[in-house]
Each structure stands twice: as C-alpha cells, then as structure tokens.
Amino acid sequence: MTEPVLALSGVRKAFGALRVTDGVDLALAPGELHALIGPNGAGKTTLVHQISGMLRPDAGSIRFRGAEITGFTPEKRARAGLARTFQITSTIASLSVLENVALSVQARASHPLALFRNAAYDEALNRPAWAAIEAVGLTERAHVLAGRLSHGEKRALEIAMALTLEPAAILLDEPLAGVGREEGERLISLLASLKGRYAMLLVEHDMEAVFALADTVSVLVYGRVIASGDPAMVRADPAVREAYLGEEG
C-alpha cells in the first residue's frame, strides 16, 4: 500500500470535560477522496481545525507527506501543501474573484510579499489564477467582488483558492452546506472532476453526495471513528446504521 499523504494517530482534544476528539486514527491516501461523516456535534469541524492547525490537539500525532506537523502553525501547514475550505465560506469580500485567487497563488510564489511591484497586473500571478478560476467554472465572474458572489460561487472560489496552493491534500469542510440544489449539483461535479488528482478529506452532511463521490467513508460519533472503509460496507455496518444513518431515515 502507498504511504498516506495525511495520517492521524491517536489524536485527542478535550474542552474541559468534553472529549470532542477521542483518539482518532485516520489515513488519507494520495488521490483518495475520503469522506468524514457523523451526526451534528460529532466533532468533525474540530477535527478539521486540528488538521489545519487552528486548534492544537492535546495528544496524538498528525503526519503530512511523511513529516510530523502537529506543532506547525496554520500558515506553515498551508505552505507545506495542506489547503482547506471553511464551513462558513471564507473569502476576501472586497477583492475580486481574480484577486482572491491571485492572493492564494502569490502565497506560493517566489516573492509572496514583494513591496514595490504592482500585483494586479502581474501575469506571473494572474496566469495560474485564471487556470484555477476556469477549473472551477467561475470565468465569467472573475472580475466580480467576492462579496457579491452567490453562496455556491463562493464555495467554488474557495476551492479555486485551495487548488492554487498546489496542495497535496485539501480539507473540505461541508462545501455543500447552505447551497441550493442546482449549485449543489454543479459543486458535486466539480469535486468529481478533481477526484483522483488531489487527496481530499470531505466533511459533509449530504449523504447522496458522499456516497456518490467518496472512495472511503469514515464515521465519527462523539469524537471517535466508529467505522471506516468502503462506502457500501460502511452503509451496511449495523453500528453506523444505529448511531447515525438510523436517525436520517
């Protein structure tokens, strides 16, 4: 088996007496789309925060591309090639779509903070930015301010920003949350088009999307992974049906 891009082992996090992450082991293989599902309050977002470095686990280790990153700051993880999107969309509202993506391109450029060269007309930034914008289907909206985008378009923009980081793995925190049906379908086909090219950890509530997209599904309940594997196998797992899917149907 190939070495996983991202591997969590024994990750723990407690807020006071509440154990939100209770010894999670998880592995993300290259090119794999790994879905993380679980009922509300299972600790999915908390786990994503720990992987992206916005929260620090109490115990356990997070390895990324073979290196220990548990102590890294979020910006260091991003530079190492770990990108993420947010449950509540997070873009720069007063910058255009192109500028948002270029900001992300710039982070990986040779002089990310050059002081004197104009950035808006910098082809070294704009060329890769356009490519990412075209990949997510926002070409027509490239000069619109991010704040004026629809919800689904903001999700797509976030994904474009993640792509330009040339990531080895992307964390997607509920990309379909709050998105309408039509835009949702467009996002699902976008994710499907990225599948195989990037390792993705997808946190999602939309079961239809999860079972359509995922190579592997892990189920998180009360901070523990209670099942992990092939979608069909997970769907059939009695413990999962009881703890989670049962509630749905």
Next chain:
Amino acid sequence: MTTSLLIVQILNGLQFGILLFLVAAGLTLVFGVMDFINLAHGVQYMLGAYLAVTFVGLTGNFLLGLALALAAALLIGLALEFLVFRHLYERDHLDQVLATFGLILLLNQGVKIIWGAAPLSVPVPEFLTGSVRLMDGILYPVYRFALIGSGLAVGGLLWFIVEKTRTGMLLRAGASNASMVSALGVDIRKLFMVVFAFGTMLAGFAGAMAAPILSVEPGMGDTVLILAFVVIVVGGIGSIRGAFVGALIVGLVDTLGRSFMNDLLRLFMSAPSARATGAALSSMLIYLVMAIVLFVRPEGLLPAKGRS
C-alpha cells in the same frame, strides 16, 4: 531608603491603585458588556472632581457635597449616553474612539471656561483631618486611609453585585455573549444604561474622592484614563478582578518606581545621571510592565471568562 519611607510609599501606591481601580472598573465593565470603548471615561473622573469642588464649596459639608457631586456626575453621564453614546454602540471601535475623543476636547475646554485653567482644590473634611501614627516616626493622613477604605468598600460592593446578584449574572453573561443576554428577553438597552450609569458613578466617585489630595485641573482625567487603559490591558479586558489586580500593580509600581528609582540607580552611577535616568525610567516603568505582561500573556493576567 528607610523602612518607614517604604511603608508610606506602599500605602501611597495602594491608595493610587484604588483610585485607578475605581476608574478602570467602570471602563472595563462598559467595554466588557457593551463592547464600547469610551475615551470620555476619564472626563467623568475630572467632572467628579470639579463638581465636588463646587458642591462642597456651596454646602460647606463634604459628605453632602460628595453626594450632590455624584448625582450631578450621573446626570451628565446619562445625558451624554442619551445624546451620543447610544448611537455609537453599533459602530466600530474607530468611530467610538473618535466621537468620544471629540467629547474630551469639548469637556476639557468647557471645564476651563467654567472653572478656569488654574488648579483648584477641596479642603480635607474636618472629621478626616489629622494623621494616624503607624509606628515610631511614621504618620499617615487619615483621609488617605479613608480613601483606601472607601475604595475597598466600593470594590467589595462591586464584587458582590457582579458575582452574587441577578444583574451581575446578566453582566457576566453579557460580557461573554451579548446576543445570548438579549435572547433571554432582557432589555439590552436598559442593561447598557445601568452599566453605563454605574461606570460613570464609579469614575465620578474616584474624582470626587481624589479632589482633596490632588489638584483639580483641566486634563486631569486624561492621565488617569491612559493609566486605566494600562490597568485594563494588564488585568485582562472585561474582567473586574483583573482590573483590581492590575490597578494595584500599576499603582504600586508607579509610586515605588518614582520614589526609589533614583536610590536604586545611584548604586551604579553618579548622582546627576542617576537623577536623569531615574526620571525617565520611572515614568516608563508601568509601560514596561505592561509590555512584559502582554508579551507573556497577551490576554492579560486575569482575563474575563469566555473572552479570548
């Protein structure tokens, strides 16, 4: 440096710290509950002192004058709240800073027009004159003890209100989560007004109590305001306990620094250069303390719960 001088200076530091606490408590409360930064809070302190000058002069009675001064300070504070502050609660901090800065310009100058630019004073009340003999050769004025005592009493009362009453519970809840409080069905506007009135009274009280021992002059509130900021930052924004600890630290460090820095430096350098360096160092001392505290704990020593 002698032991007796040290004791006297520690008492002075305590007394200064208590004054700072009274000002900082209102400021931190208003900020913690309302997310409102009120630069004009120092002006409330100044108004308390000036009103004490006027009312003690008119009535010839310190306690009566103090009560009237407090009432008047409260009225002015409520008028300002009605006219200006309540329109600023929803604004960003920049707007709040600027508008209250404008009020400072107005009130500092207004005080100059009404009371004149020359320093004024309030006589120490008859029943609090004289000194207490602490030990051989150490006398300490009764009034300053009274100030420390009344400050501690107000601090105790404040602690009781915030920790033990329903209003206090709402205040603490509001400090960490204002929308939750309004979800409880509490009239936020009314709560804000009570908090504000209370903070105003505390600052006014501090000013009135300081009037007999400090010179009452325009701009006296500005210095106190900035020191109160240091207190709040050191103690942790929004935290009454933090304000208390921070105030004592700032009061003691500043007072002791000013009186002993020279002597300390003279151990290493000549008298004139010790005097020059000492003057510079002692006035910077509390800011250095603040910087060190922030460097170690950016959220302050005793931050309010639920705030990070």
Next chain:
Amino acid sequence: MSLAPAPADVALAEAARPAAPPRRRPLIAILLFLTLAAMPLAVSLGVPAHWLTLVTRAMIFAIAALSLDLILGVGGLVSFGHAAFIGIGAYATGIMITEGRSEALLILPVILAACALFAAITGAVSLRTRGVAFIMITLAFGQMAYFLAQALSAYGGDDGLTLYERSTLAGFKPFANRTSFYYVTLATLAGCYALISTIVASRFGRALRAARENATRVTVTGYDVGRIRLVAYVISGMIAGLSGFLLANQTDFVSPAFISWQRSGELIFMVVLGGVGSLHGAIIGALAYLFAEDVLSGWTEHWRVIFGPLIVLFVLFTRGGLVGIIGKLASRFGSRRDD
C-alpha cells in the same frame, strides 16, 4: 501539473475571459497635487502669504496622516500612538541640530533607524493583541514616548527645545526660505504618497488589505499575518518620522506636546475626516483639519469647544469622509451610468 492545460486550450480560454474593469485613476489626487503645486503662485498673485506657512504645516501633518492610513485604513489597525513617531523624528532633529549636526543627510538616517526600532519593538508587543486592546496599548506606548521626552532634561524637558538653526540638505539651505521649504515638503509628500500607493498595490499590500478583512483566510492561505502587519507598522512609523523632521524645522521648536495623545487622536481624525483607506483622503483630511483649526482658533481661544462637537457630529452623521462626500457629489453631477 494538472492545472496546466494544453497551449491551444489556453488561447481559447483567454478569449473567453471577461475584460478587466478599467484601471481607476485617482483624479482627486492628481487635482489635489496640482492645486498644491500652484499654491506659491497663488500667493504671488495675492493670496495671503500666511497660507503658505499653513499649507506647509498641513502637508507635514498630511505625511504623518498618510503613513497612519497605511496601517489604519489599509491594514485595519487603529493605532492611537502615532504621534510618537512624529516626536521621535522631531526630537532626533532637535537634538542633532543642538549638537551641531544639522545636515539632513545625517539626521534622516538616524530618524529612520530610530523610528524603525521603536516601531519594531512596540509593534511586536502590541500586535499580539487585537481590536480595543491594540488601541489601548498603542496609546500607552505613545504616552511612554511622551514621558520619555519630558524626562529629557538636557534637551528642554517639559519646556521643550528651541532650535536656533535649521537643517541643511546636502549643504544647501532649502529650509531657510518659505517657498523652497514649501516645495521640499510638497515633494516629500508626493514621494510618500507614491511610495505608499505602490506598496498598497503590491503583493504585500494585497495581503495586508486581505488580512484587514479576513485574517483567518490569509493565514490558512499560508501567510504570517503578524509579520505582514509588523512590516506595515514599521514602514508607517518610519514615514511618520520624516514628518517630525520637517515639523521641527518649520516650528524651530520641539516639545513633548508633539507626542501628546491628543496629537495621535488628531491624526486619526484627519484620516477619518478625509476618508479611511483612500490615501489621498488622509491628505485632504489633514488640510481640512488645519484650515478648520486655523479659522476656529482665530475666532476664539476656546475653539475646542466648537471643534469637539464637530468631530462628534461628523462621526455620527457622515460615512466615508470627505472623499466619500466628494465622490457622491461627483457621481450626482457626473454621468449616471453606474446607477
């Protein structure tokens, strides 16, 4: 990698891209600088000569306000201690002239180094906090600089320091003559404006602007937001130091009052008065502020009683500052394509 499509596709894709909106030229800024450049001419045609001094002073403060706008308007950091940098610049100038070193080419490097050092140290501490705490801490550091100046008894202490000569610049004496002083100040202002505009439009500026709005996003994109802000803070402090050099030369005097916290408050007001984050707004704000001060203080020594409430009313009832108002008027009288 996989994002790079074949060259033929690129040509196709480029054709499908919508055109960029036209580059906006800051027309107001150009008009502003033209007007300022014509000012000495206007004086020779009969405008009161006193205005030249006033506008020089206003431009000096405009440099400081401009530098403040970089961190306050562009970076979103409300610094309430910016006068400290003017003070450092002014005191460095005053002390060096008193010590017989009046050459600007000697003084300016000292100012830039001192301001950078002060900004780096105080910035490193205060940028550990956000929002209101940042306001309070910068205020406190400003006050620290104030007391330090008061304690400089060898250089006037509380009373300030009178300068008996002005700086030279590479041996010339441009500060000795009112008109040449005016033009040196204007050139400095224009240079600072060009520099800061360039920085705002650069990669660094883009990251700084983005961090004002959404620091979390900028962080997870791979930037060290704290360092970006610190660099902006240092640049801003150094530019403000230049205004201190000019101020000391113009007033022939340096005093702790230059560093008072009211001064810092006034600088913030200049920026807000003109329009936060627009850069030329800070210049307009400084000009408007000094003219208002000049007019009001001509009426009464208690001009602050009028000025204070004006600030309050301005904050309560206007948005976007003078630049915003000018923009609204312009679009009302100009084309209505945008409506």
